[in-house]
Amino acid sequence: MNVLVIDSDQRFRRLVLSILEPHDLRVVQSTSLREADLELPVAHPELIIMDCVQADGSGLQWLKKKRAEGLKTPVIFCCSGSHGTEEFCQLIAGLGVKHILHKPLTAATLSRSLDEHFQRIATAAQPSPSTLDDIEREIKALSIEYIRELPERFHFLTRQVQDLKKGLAEPSTAKNEAHKIKGTASSYGVHDVGAQAVIIDDCLKQLCNTKTAASPELWQRLENALAEASRLAEQALAEVDASAALPAVYDEKTAMDAVGLTATRFQKIVIIDDDQDFTRRVSLILGYEDMLVYAFNDARRVLEVLEYLKPDLLILDLNMPELDGFNVCKRIRIDSRWRNLPIVFLTAQTGWETRVAAFDAGADDYIPKPVVNQELIARVRVRAERSKLQEEVNSQASVNKLLWQALLTLLLQARVLKP
Amino acid sequence: MSVMKISKILMVDDDMxxxxxxxxxxxxxGKWDVRLASSGKEALLLVKEDLPDLILLDVSMPELDGPAIFAILKEDQSTASVPVIFLTGRVLHDEVEEYRKLGVAGVINKPFDPLKLPGEIMRLLEAE
Structure with missing residues (x-):
């Protein structure tokens, strides 16, 4: 039996894959609607899992078209929490959508809705749906605690591996830690971290077993997996923080709470710089000023980061190995949602040409490296305050939107629950 | 064959x-009565104190590991009848077979899905 997953986010596709594979379901992956068009006639899926918003257009419009063409396949929609009311209205208009799930998803939520779909719920010890919700909430609370510890655990692992390479440590300490993470990450819903932990565990096992010096390839594989795992752990943490601000399921009270939360919340700053020591320092400095700082060392996923975190301000290093800051900035500005996002550049190049190029690329401000703490705080604060003022103008609109969303979700739940 | 009734489970793992x-x-x-032990020593004390209906036992632990605890339980008349399920992060087929030969009721891989663990336990016990 085939299931078609349409989502540009590889992590999401992998999550679905990891949940469906044990059920003997074949997962056909499409990264865009265009790809899905090609897959559909070949794969004949029994179920489609897709995001409302796709890289190359609206998933809803696509589905509408397909329904008009006679496509009968049931669909599970996944929406980011903030995707607006029009979408929900259209959904209510009856597109044969089986479930609507809110991103970020936990494995448990997705797997439950898939189980419901395929009616493969284990017969033994099956609690009722309402207690299941409670249990999921409890598991989620535990997961948050687990995820908060993860970055530090990977720092520790990285240090251990560095010492190991220099011959200053025994491999067993690192191996035990990696083994533990491998055995728990998926249970707590962080499958991608778990997948990297499998590689790390495997490398360390090989290191334990080889009497002779380990090959450079093995070290490389280990270090790559560690770097990737650390990044994913940081990202999971950022997602946890982001989703804490907006509950996945709306009712009137949580919608009101969410509005209250956004009204008094701290300013969210994202910094992207390949220099980890530097981002850590900036996090510390701005953290003291009651700002929430999310640091990333890789600019390639900047759009995803913005999408998840919706920051008040972005600090961007100009000179990064993979992408240069100018291009990153231009890419961000193309998206209308980020047209007003304050972007502050950081650079060690102090020539006027660089500064002009920075403003040309769409930067709002510019801080030279080495950074003076007080200047950093002052510039970031002024920019962020100004954008917040703008946001407050729009806030009444967002209150209305959230309340609408709550109402529509309730209507929708009533609809979904009907046989 | 009727499935045995479970109400008390002892869960042994060194990882919090x-x-x-x-x-x-x-x-x-699972709606079971659960007690937790963080080491083999603690597990053996708890087993003596109140005999559980099932023991979930982590395979790799410092000092007393899963197979060692299992051997002790089997030697003792009063605890020999309690079914044991191993929890392991190792997924090698040979190893799993080896554990089965020891006489455990089953082997469950880590990581497990917390929503499905009790179902998996029930299936293993039914297969017994």
Missing amino acids: HIRRIAEISLKRV
């Missing part, structure tokens, strides 16, 4: 994170 997620799973999803 496993104990926490398993506790929620066994208590809330």
Whole structure:
């Protein structure tokens, strides 16, 4: 039996894959609607899992078209929490959508809705749906605690591996830690971290077993997996923080709470710089000023980061190995949602040409490296305050939107629950 | 064959994170009475104190590991009848077969899905 997953986010596709594979379901992956068009006639899926918003257009419009063409396949929609009311209205208009799930998803939520779909719920010890919700909430609370510890655990692992390479440590300490993470990450819903932990565990096992010096390839594989795992752990943490601000399921009270939360919340700053020591320092400095700082060392996923975190301000290093800051900035500005996002550049190049190029690329401000703490705080604060003022103008609109969303979700739940 | 009734489970693992997620799973999803032990020593004391209906036992632990605890339990008349399920992060087929030959009721791989763990336990016990 085939299931078609349409989502540009590889992590999401992998999550679905990891949940469906044990059920003997074949997962056909499409990264865009265009790809899905090609897959559909070949794969004949029994179920489609897709995001409302796709890289190359609206998933809803696509589905509408397909329904008009006679496509009968049931669909599970996944929406980011903030995707607006029009979408929900259209959904209510009856597109044969089986479930609507809110991103970020936990494995448990997705797997439950898939189980419901395929009616493969284990017969033994099956609690009722309402207690299941409670249990999921409890598991989620535990997961948050687990995820908060993860970055530090990977720092520790990285240090251990560095010492190991220099011959200053025994491999067993690192191996035990990696083994533990491998055995728990998926249970707590962080499958991608778990997948990297499998590689790390495997490398360390090989290191334990080889009497002779380990090959450079093995070290490389280990270090790559560690770097990737650390990044994913940081990202999971950022997602946890982001989703804490907006509950996945709306009712009137949580919608009101969410509005209250956004009204008094701290300013969210994202910094992207390949220099980890530097981002850590900036996090510390701005953290003291009651700002929430999310640091990333890789600019390639900047759009995803913005999408998840919706920051008040972005600090961007100009000179990064993979992408240069100018291009990153231009890419961000193309998206209308980020047209007003304050972007502050950081650079060690102090020539006027660089500064002009920075403003040309769409930067709002510019801080030279080495950074003076007080200047950093002052510039970031002024920019962020100004954008917040703008946001407050729009806030009444967002209150209305959230309340609408709550109402529509309730209507929708009533609809979904009907046989 | 009728399935044995389970109400009390002893869960043994040295990793706090496993104990926490398993506790929620066994208590809330499985609706069982759960006790936790963080080492083989503690587990053996708890078994003596109040005999559980099932023991979930982590394979790799410092000092007394899963197979060692299992051997001790089997030697003792009073505890020999309690079914044991191994929890392991190792997925090698040979190893799993080896554990089965020891006489455990089953082997469950880590990581497990907390919503499905009790179902998996029931299936293993039914297969017994």
